[in-house]
Amino acid sequence: MGSEIRNAPPLLEMRGISKSFPGVHALKGVDLTVRAGEVHCLVGENGAGKSTLMKVLMGVYRPDAGEIRLDGRSVSIAHPRQALDLGITMVFQELNLIPVLSVAENVFLGDEPLLVKRLGVVDWRTLRRRTEEVIGRFGFPLRPDALVGRLSRAHQQLAEIVKALVVSSKIVVMDEPTSSLSLEETQQLFNIIRRLQAEGVAVIYISHRLEELKEIGDRVTIMRDGQWVHTGDVAATDLATMIRHMVGRELTDMYPKERVPFGRERLRVEGLTCRGRRVRDISFSVRAGEIVGLAGLVGAGRTELAEALFGVAPIESGKVFVDGVERHFRSPHDAIRAGLGLLTEDRKRTGLLLNLPVSHNVTVAGLDRLMRGFHLPLREERRVAGDYVERLNIRTPSLRQIAVRLSGGNQQKVVLAKWLYAQSQILLFDEPTLGIDVGAKVEVYKLLCELARQGAAIVMISSDLLELLAMSDTLLPMRRGELTGRLDPRETDQEEVLRYMALGADPDFAPRGSPR
Amino acid sequence: MKQLLSKSLPFLFLATLVLLLSWRAPGFATMGNIGDILRYTAVFVIMGVGMTFVIVSGGIDLSVGSMLAFSSVVAAWSMRSLVPVAARLLGCAEAPSSLAVGLCIALSILVGMAIGAAWGLLNGLLVTRVKLPPFIATLATMGMARGFAHLLARALTGGATTIEITQQGFKFLGQGFVPTIVTVVVVALGYYMLNHMRVGRYAFAIGSNVEAARYSGIRVGRYTLYVYLLLGVLSGLAGMIEASMLGAGDSTLGDAYELRTIAAVVIGGASLSGGQGAIIGTLIGALIMGVIKDGCILLNISFFWQLVVISLLIIVAVAFDNFQRRRTGA
Numbered sequence: 001m002g003s004e005i006r007n008a009p010p011l012l013e014m015r016g017i018s019k020s021f022p023g024v025h026a027l028k029g030v031d032l033t034v035r036a037g038e039v040h041c042l043v044g045e046n047g048a049g050k051s052t053l054m055k056v057l058m059g060v061y062r063p064d065a066g067e068i069r070l071d072g073r074s075v076s077i078a079h080p081r082q083a084l085d086l087g088i089t090m091v092f093q094e095l096n097l098i099p100v101l102s103v104a105e106n107v108f109l110g111d112e113p114l115l116v117k118r119l120g121v122v123d124w125r126t127l128r129r130r131t132e133e134v135i136g137r138f139g140f141p142l143r144p145d146a147l148v149g150r151l152s153r154a155h156q157q158l159a160e161i162v163k164a165l166v167v168s169s170k171i172v173v174m175d176e177p178t179s180s181l182s183l184e185e186t187q188q189l190f191n192i193i194r195r196l197q198a199e200g201v202a203v204i205y206i207s208h209r210l211e212e213l214k215e216i217g218d219r220v221t222i223m224r225d226g227q228w229v230h231t232g233d234v235a236a237t238d239l240a241t242m243i244r245h246m247v248g249r250e251l252t253d254m255y256p257k258e259r260v261p262f263g264r265e266r267l268r269v270e271g272l273t274c275r276g277r278r279v280r281d282i283s284f285s286v287r288a289g290e291i292v293g294l295a296g297l298v299g300a301g302r303t304e305l306a307e308a309l310f311g312v313a314p315i316e317s318g319k320v321f322v323d324g325v326e327r328h329f330r331s332p333h334d335a336i337r338a339g340l341g342l343l344t345e346d347r348k349r350t351g352l353l354l355n356l357p358v359s360h361n362v363t364v365a366g367l368d369r370l371m372r373g374f375h376l377p378l379r380e381e382r383r384v385a386g387d388y389v390e391r392l393n394i395r396t397p398s399l400r401q402i403a404v405r406l407s408g409g410n411q412q413k414v415v416l417a418k419w420l421y422a423q424s425q426i427l428l429f430d431e432p433t434l435g436i437d438v439g440a441k442v443e444v445y446k447l448l449c450e451l452a453r454q455g456a457a458i459v460m461i462s463s464d465l466l467e468l469l470a471m472s473d474t475l476l477p478m479r480r481g482e483l484t485g486r487l488d489p490r491e492t493d494q495e496e497v498l499r500y501m502a503l504g505a506d507p508d509f510a511p512r513g514s515p516r
Numbered sequence: 517m518k519q520l521l522s523k524s525l526p527f528l529f530l531a532t533l534v535l536l537l538s539w540r541a542p543g544f545a546t547m548g549n550i551g552d553i554l555r556y557t558a559v560f561v562i563m564g565v566g567m568t569f570v571i572v573s574g575g576i577d578l579s580v581g582s583m584l585a586f587s588s589v590v591a592a593w594s595m596r597s598l599v600p601v602a603a604r605l606l607g608c609a610e611a612p613s614s615l616a617v618g619l620c621i622a623l624s625i626l627v628g629m630a631i632g633a634a635w636g637l638l639n640g641l642l643v644t645r646v647k648l649p650p651f652i653a654t655l656a657t658m659g660m661a662r663g664f665a666h667l668l669a670r671a672l673t674g675g676a677t678t679i680e681i682t683q684q685g686f687k688f689l690g691q692g693f694v695p696t697i698v699t700v701v702v703v704a705l706g707y708y709m710l711n712h713m714r715v716g717r718y719a720f721a722i723g724s725n726v727e728a729a730r731y732s733g734i735r736v737g738r739y740t741l742y743v744y745l746l747l748g749v750l751s752g753l754a755g756m757i758e759a760s761m762l763g764a765g766d767s768t769l770g771d772a773y774e775l776r777t778i779a780a781v782v783i784g785g786a787s788l789s790g791g792q793g794a795i796i797g798t799l800i801g802a803l804i805m806g807v808i809k810d811g812c813i814l815l816n817i818s819f820f821w822q823l824v825v826i827s828l829l830i831i832v833a834v835a836f837d838n839f840q841r842r843r844t845g846a
Contacts, residue, residue, distance in 0.1 A: 310731075312730075312731070331730070331733075331735065332730055332731050332732070332733050333733045333734070333735050335733075336732075336733035337733075342731060344731060349725075349727055349728070350725075350727045350728050350731045351728055351731070352725065352728055353720070353721050353724040353725050353728055353729065353732075353791070354724060354725055354728075354791075355724050355791045355792065356720055356721065356724045356791060360717070360720065360721070364717075364721055364729070364732045364734070365732040365733050367714060367717065371714065374713055374714070375712055375713070376711075376712045376713055376714065376717060377712075378711070378712065418732065422733075
């Protein structure tokens with residue numbers, strides 16, 4: 001389909017778009033041309049300006065300069081409502097759904113079909129029917145009546161997509177749509193994107209997972225520091241080139257793994273079970289300097305395992321030993337005292353004090369170290385936080401900046417700094433590179449290695465198999481709350497790990513309880 | 517720079533108000549009048565300091581006015597019954613020594629504050645253990661404290677709401693610049709606790725993101741309890757000052773004080789969604805309300821206009837704060 005698309009007239013042209021906020025020049029004369037029926041990937045590091053550019057397109061921000069042309073006509077988009085009317089919709093990375101409403105109600109939220117216009121009486125039948133139509137057309141595994149709050153994150157993502165599809169869109173923007181999807185669900189999403197493409201819809205696809213672009217993208221536009229850097233065919237752009245354009249320099253080694261000799265055993269888990277939380281009979285151990293990778297599909301119980309170890313949820317049975325001593329953690333407070341740290345998967349919900357300064361966020365878990373009796377020395381705190389900002393290369397205008405205003409990668413580094421300052425020796429990292437850019441990923445990897453070298457014991461949970469294979473010393477695949485094997489990352493490959501994750505220990509053996 | 521400006525806005529407003537009133541309102545800029553404003557404002561600042569902690573931690577306490585009344589009644593009762601008992605014990609029933617009376621007064625003040633503390637503890641336990649929303653928990657305890665205060669006052673007086681305090685020594689707490697001095701001490705301690713002590717830092721963390729606070733090892737329940745306890749103690753103290761000014765414990769005291777206290781905190785820049793607030797802001801917020809009240813009296817403006825103006829002020833303060841936040845994208 002390449003040549004047809006290439007010759008098609010542009011559906012959307014954004015030219016010379018500039019936008020600044022107080023103190024930040026977010027976009028500097030960015031160009032973006034999208035043709036009907038293409039999947040146009042938009043990539044760049046966090047803070048490169050992708051989201052700002054899309055918010056300009058959606059009418060959330062007014063650009064300071066530049067022009068938007070749709071079908072050759074110059075348009076001005078002052079409000080998200082106008083963008084919708086022009087056939088531009090967006091699937092947000094952070095879900096914008098109301099949990100207590102049904103799928104159908106969410107889909108039509110704010111745009112309900114009305115029976116009696118003036119009175120605002122909702123035409124429930126039409127609402128349901130139209131939702132069903134879209135669900136049926138794309139074969140989504142969703143029920144229109146299902147309460148959104150009861151759905152898994154992946155299914156919520158699908159509902160969000162239905163919401164975009166129900167208005168007849170010409171352009172659909174997807175911001176990291178796969179970040180919470182399993183491999184299988186990602187494939188389903190790709191099928192949906194292909195269907196959209198066939199109907200002549202243009203998809204602007206934002207993702208940090210560069211391998212995905214190869215699979216789904218037609219063309220790619222790369223941004224860096226608020227500027228346009230490169231546009232080209234995906235097929236003609238190799239990953240190394242993409243990364244070079246994004247980072248602005250050559251990344252010689254994506255995975256800077258160092259192998260260090262292991263020390264004594266620091267964490268041992270025996271028969272850990274929390275039935276309510278999908279964790280069954282887990283046993284493993286981690287030595288000083290070792291990185292143990294936990295692989296598994298979404299819902300395999302990896303996060304639940306980490307939370308059980310960290311005292312978030314009560315343990316039903318089983319034992320946890322830290323440095324050879326059995327411990328019972330009733331709260332994160334106990335776990336942190338014993339030297340554990342948990343970098344959570346959802347940094348906005350459980351990682352960051354969003355409206356507090358960077359400095360508060362860095363010291364919050366290690367405040368004991370900072371306190372002089374009952375006195376909290378603020379100058380000392382600023383010095384400490386400043387050290388970490390420098391050491392981890394956290395980009396922030398000042399230590400007083402509140403955490404929510406940092407980009408994803410920098411937020412993640414702030415959370416890392418928190419656990420470094422708390423001097424945690426047993427670190428549980430749950431998706432440490434989720435939603436952060438390539439440059440920041442490499443920095444996280446380097447930090448993992450440095451921690452291991454200093455004798456920390458690390459458990460790393462990740463959905464990125466390449467990352468797990470490259471960074472861990474021992475790989476534990478997990479499936480439905482149980483460990484299904486123990487692999488040496490140097491002697492295995494993605495395929496084998498996937499088999500363990502999806503089917504269990506013995507691939508020939510039928511999985512217990514066949515899939516629904 | 518802009519941030520600095522928006523943060524000092526309540527102060528600028530207060531300064532403008534004071535200048536305007538000094539110019540237009542006869543008798544405003546006199547020592548006597550300023551002393552009146554400070555005395556009147558003292559209880560709101562004292563409770564406002566505690567309320568700042570509670571609001572910063574993401575909570576709210578509606579029971580402060582009732583706690584004030586309850587503690588004033590209990591303290592008055594304690595003084596009435598303690599002084600004769602102490603005198604008898606010391607064997608000078610006819611003319612109790614001033615030392616004995618002084619001790620009894622001090623003890624009664626402590627009893628009044630202890631009532632506040634106990635009530636704050638109850639609020640804290642309802643919020644952290646029973647897990648009631650703070651609004652509901654303190655709405656209920658507000659009614660309870662008021663009810664107990666009335667019941668106790670009636671039982672002691674045979675139907676009235678006022679228990680007179682005859683000890684002259686007690687009155688010093690509400691006279692001259694004593695309330696102001698107490699206020700200054702409370703503000704200074706509150707400022708230090710909020711910014712330079714663990715309890716203040718943790719209050720901010722809990723109010724900002726309670727889940728992240730828990731995952732960072734903060735014992736959320738314990739520190740939430742502390743802030744309600746602190747506010748209880750300070751409400752008790754405010755009750756003592758109010759009783760001292762009145763020369764009596766009274767179960768009708770402190771009516772609608774919770775709204776004024778919360779208004780002071782909010783005008784001072786705190787956010788009811790938590791994680792934001794400042795002691796100095798609360799001080800200024802309370803002073804703004806005190807000055808408006810005083811100005812209205814001097815200019816002969818109806819009491820009801822005061823209500824309107826202060827309510828408008830709350831709307832403006834909160835709307836402005838929201839506007840700021842939206843513009844900076846926080």
